Amino acid sequence: MWQGTALLRISATAAAWILLFRLNSWVFGHFHWTPFVIDWIFLPAAVRLLGVMLLGRQGAMGLWVGTLITNGPMFGGNALESIAVATLSATGPLVAVYLTMRWLKVGLNLQGLTTAQLTVFAVVGALCNVIPHNVFFWLVGITSNLFIGLIPMFVGDLLGTVIVLYALRAALLIFERFMRSPTV
Helix, strand or coil: CHHHHHHHHHHHHHHHHHHHHHHHHHHHHHHEEECCCEECCCCCHHHHHHHHHHHCHHHHHHHHHHHHHHHCCCCCCCHHHHHHHHHHHHHHHHHHHHHHHHHHCCCCCCCCCCHHHHHHHHHHHHHHHHHHHHHHHHHCCCCCCCCCCHHHHHHHHHHHHHHHHHHHHHHHHHHHHHHHCCCC
């Protein structure tokens, strides 16, 4: 049973990543800062944070799979670069969630998170993503300057996370109202 549940969680996270990645390209494609996923608005950043917060390592594995699938076209079939970026995309949120939970003294169930605490998770998550990715892009020659993509990627991750979190919140409020309304 565990393997089926784990596979479902991994697959759901990968599917959420791919869906938001494609939606991001379609809706915010004109906000690309570079052709290789440094965007001023990056919706899949929310999947990084939420996938790991809710599903732990299984969420990170789903991120790895989803990122590997969406990386293929960007890196021209360079498997090593795609694997490296997928690994960074999966490990960054693990580190961010672990560090933030320890710092804020939040339990594994994450119950009772305040808006301020969620903001801290989003900022630390963005930092744990932005820094390693930009170092990697510079080391392999994708960018010519170590610092050139830091601000756009950080802003994109934060904006993407905020947009998705507020959209989820609105959807939950609508769902609650729908469930409380009298049937016709």
